[in-house]
Amino acid sequence: MSTGFSAGSQALGYMFQARCALYLILTNKEEAQLAIESLDDITFFDNENNAQELLQLKHHTKPASLTDSSVDFWKTIRVWSTLLKENKILLPDTLLTLVTTAEAPQDSAAFFLRPTKGRDSNRAVKKLVQVANTSDNKSLKSSFDAFKALTSTEQELLVDSIQILDYSPDIIDLTPKIKEKLVAVRREHRNSVYERLEGWWFGKVVQHLRDNSVNFISGFEVRDKICEINDQFKPDALPIDFFDLEIPEQFTMSQDKRRFVAQLKEIAVNNKRIEKAILDYYKAFEQRSRWAREELLFGGEIEKYEKRLIDEWERYMLALQDEMPDSSENELEHQKFGREVFKWMEQKADIRIRSQVTEPYVMRGSYHILADQNPPRVHWHPKFLERLTQLLATT
Incomplete structure (x- = not known):
């Protein structure tokens, strides 16, 4: 019996989060430190453990729009408004990024927060204040309340710290984007290196989420792993993939x-x-x-x-x-x-x-x-x- 809940979509969301984190850490400098499900979906910290960037990730399997009353947008604003109110983030020192496969319509608040020449955070904050004050959408009341609990100065500071990366690659399109970052890998081996890197990465993310003592995943660690995998594709070597293979349980x-x-x-x-x-x-x-x-x-x-x-x-x-x-x-x-x-x-x-x-x-x-x-x-x-x-x- 259908309950209207899609476990598949949720699973894709988690996989998108992990794959996007890999892409982002390869895009950042080697000294970057990343945490998943810390202050946000993904958080980048500096060497002094200060949050540099918080990222919210929204994945859709169908075309979606990031309108001024978008549930994705307002739930994200609620998270960031709460963190700001509780003094868990410092603005404008922390960048707040919404990565979404949805598209921001022209002249929407999200549209004016994209990192382009047309960016206008003043227009964006006015639109958001208006929606928060006039919308009768009860499902978003907690999000509106969190935003309205901020002073006008805090609202402006919050919105000015937001960047919207709309129409971002989905979970499938991220794969070639990650492969492009493997610049030191020979082209004929790029697919094989990528498969092994992502397998290691997903295991690393699971360990990171399970083990509270593992605070960060560093860019250096990822780069070192790429070098280790790549070394296995040299002319005098071959990759070793089944060291941990076990005999099937039903074996007699x-x-x-x-x-x-x-x-x-x-x-x-x-x-x-x-x-x-x-x-x-x-x-x-x-x-x-x-x-x-x-x-x-x-x-x-x-x-x-x-x-x-x-x-x-x-x-x-x-x-x-x-x-x-x-x-x-x-x-x-x-x-x-x-x-x-x-x-x-x-x-x-x-x-x-x-x-x-x-x-x-x-x-x-x-x-x-x-x-x-x-x-x-x-x-x-x-x-x-x-x-x-x-x-x-x-x-």
Whole structure:
């Protein structure tokens, strides 16, 4: 049953707030400090923690107008009037900005408060005083009262501190605006850097809102993060995106029939190590898929990397076999052999797809991908390939 309340619009509003905050902090100087849901939707502070600019954000999914009796406009004025009356902001030292996707009609109060040559705050305050004194809109009574509670001098000071940024980009149009700010990023990598930056940023905003000890997000922090992400796109590196990936909750290892899992069971590896192997497999699979989707790999790079992995595995296997009696048919010895090879891969091998890709799950997971192929291109148990037909039949 419809209640007339749109959770979707509200969610878009929150996302617009976060995305707009990212755009604004990239637009400001590096030393800028930003807080969300502090004095206002977004507040910029100087190094002495004084509010420099308060921003109210209004997002609409349909065309809207910022008239003299606009609900958006008057609710914003109520917030700022209250802050001024309570001495929480100092005017004219603090800029009050309304960022809205709505359009200010010509000759409206909002129209005269845009940062253009036609700005006229005197005309704007007269229009607002008139509306506050004559309107019978009961839903805005609290907003009118807050404005009328100010002295005429305070009203003039308040309105003169307001700037209206109407017809602003909506949540979708903000994306290319943010990408334009990534000037140090190579053009072919800009989309990939942006996706990772925004993912980090949304997490940062959530932490900022949840943790009261995190007072500000600084421009320096954002710039440093851009540099960190951008470094992953250098010729000798690749981005690492799935370090925190978890195995799906509904996963049951006993029902996992994949070949690489069967291989580990054949050498009697304990279940916890098998779980970690499965996680490495997931991470590497997702990571390699994302690299491929974003076209970050050179021609045949994965295939060449897998050949290197196989060659190093084979060399270690052969060296270890030289230490094993030719006639040994002891299953416990075979399992011990397999665990030694697996231990080498898991703890000692360091075979990188590129020199600066140091995250171990890429190599470990790639080995499990090879062990899962049909037929397996690597194996741990020295007799595994001989048993494969029988093993598959039983599993």
